[in-house]
Amino acid sequence: MIPAIAIGGFLLAGLFAGVRLLRGPTLADRVVALDVTLISMMGGVATYAADRGDDSYLSLLVVIAIVGFTATVAASRFIEHEAEKP
Amino acid sequence: MNAVASVLVLAGAALAVLAGVGLLRFSTPYARFHAAGKASPVAFLVTATGAAFEFGLSGAGTLAVASAAMVLTLPVGIHLLFRAVHRTSPGEHLLVDDLIAAEHRDRGSSDGG
Numbered sequence: 581m582i583p584a585i586a587i588g589g590f591l592l593a594g595l596f597a598g599v600r601l602l603r604g605p606t607l608a609d610r611v612v613a614l615d616v617t618l619i620s621m622m623g624g625v626a627t628y629a630a631d632r633g634d635d636s637y638l639s640l641l642v643v644i645a646i647v648g649f650t651a652t653v654a655a656s657r658f659i660e661h662e663a664e665k666p
Numbered sequence: 667m668n669a670v671a672s673v674l675v676l677a678g679a680a681l682a683v684l685a686g687v688g689l690l691r692f693s694t695p696y697a698r699f700h701a702a703g704k705a706s707p708v709a710f711l712v713t714a715t716g717a718a719f720e721f722g723l724s725g726a727g728t729l730a731v732a733s734a735a736m737v738l739t740l741p742v743g744i745h746l747l748f749r750a751v752h753r754t755s756p757g758e759h760l761l762v763d764d765l766i767a768a769e770h771r772d773r774g775s776s777d778g779g
Contacts, residue, residue, distance in 0.1 A: 582672045586713075589679030593706075596686030606695055606755070608747045612702045615743065616689055619706040619736070620682050623713040626729065627675050630667060630717035635725035641714075641732035645739065652743030656750040663754040 583631035590624040611655040618648040667720060674716025681709035694759040695751045703744035707736055 594617045601613035622641050629637035667675070688701025714733045718726040752765060 582667060582676060586675045586679040589676075589683050593679075593682035593686035593709075596683075596690045597702075600689050600698070606751060608751045608754075609695055609698060612699055612744070612747055613689060615740070616685060616702045616706050619710050619740075620686070622732070622736070623678055623682055623710050626710070626713050626717040626732075627679070629725075630671060630675065630720040633720060635721050635728065638721075638725055638728040638732070642728065642735055645732055645735040649735075649739035649743050653746055656743070656746035659747075659750040660753055663750075 583627050586627045587624050590620045590627070593623075594620040607659050608656070611652060611659075615648055615652055618644055671716045671719040674712055674719070678709045678711075678713030678716060681705055681712060685709055696748065696759055699744050699748055699751075703740060707740050710736055 597613040597616040597620065601610050601617070604610060622644050625637055625640055625644075629635060682705075685701055685705035688705060689698050692698045692701055711733055714729045718729045721729070751759075
C-alpha cells in the first residue's frame with residue numbers, strides 16, 4: 581500500500597513535468613522538465629526495488645543519473661550554440 | 667517495508683510532487699530551475715535513504731553511489747541551463763541583472779586584444 585502511494589506521487593511529479601515539457605516556453609524549460617521526469621523515475625525505481633527487496637534494480641539508478649547529466653549538458657551547449665548563429 | 671523506510675519514502679514522494687508543482691506554477695525560467703534543481707535531488711536523497719533501510723550493505727552502497735552521482739552532477743547541469751537562458755534572453759526575466767553589466771565591462775576592456 582505505502583509503496584503504491586509513493587510511486588503514485590512520483591508519477592504525479594512526472595506528470596507535472598510532462599505538462600511543463602509540452603508548454604515550454606523556452607527550450608531550457610523543456611530540458612529541465614525532462615530532468616525532473618528522470619529524477620522522479622529514479623525515485624520510483626528506488627521505491628519499487630525497496631518494495632520487492634531486489635537490489636538488481638539499483639545499478640539502473642546510477643546509469644539514469646549519469647545519462648541525465650550528459651543529456652542536460654549537451655542540450656545546454658546546443659541552446660547556446662543555436663543562439664550564437666546569425 | 668519497515669516504518670522508518672515507509673516514512674522516508676513517502677516524504678521523498680511528497681517532495682517530488684512539490685518539485686513538480688513548483689516546475690508547473692512558477693512564472694519565470696529561473697524560478698522553475700530553482701524548484702527543479704533543489705527540491706528534486708533532495709526528494710531523491712530522502713527516498714534513497716529510506717530505500718537503503720530495506721537492503722544490505724551492498725544495496726545501500728549502490729544507492730549511495732547513485733545519490734553521489736546525482737548530487738555532484740545535477741547542480742552543474744542546472745547551472746549550465748541558467749547560463750544558457752541568461753545568454754539567449756539576457757535581462758528578460760530579472761529586475762536587476764548585474765551579470766550583464768559585468769560582462770559588458772569585461773568585453774569593453776578586452777576589445778583591444
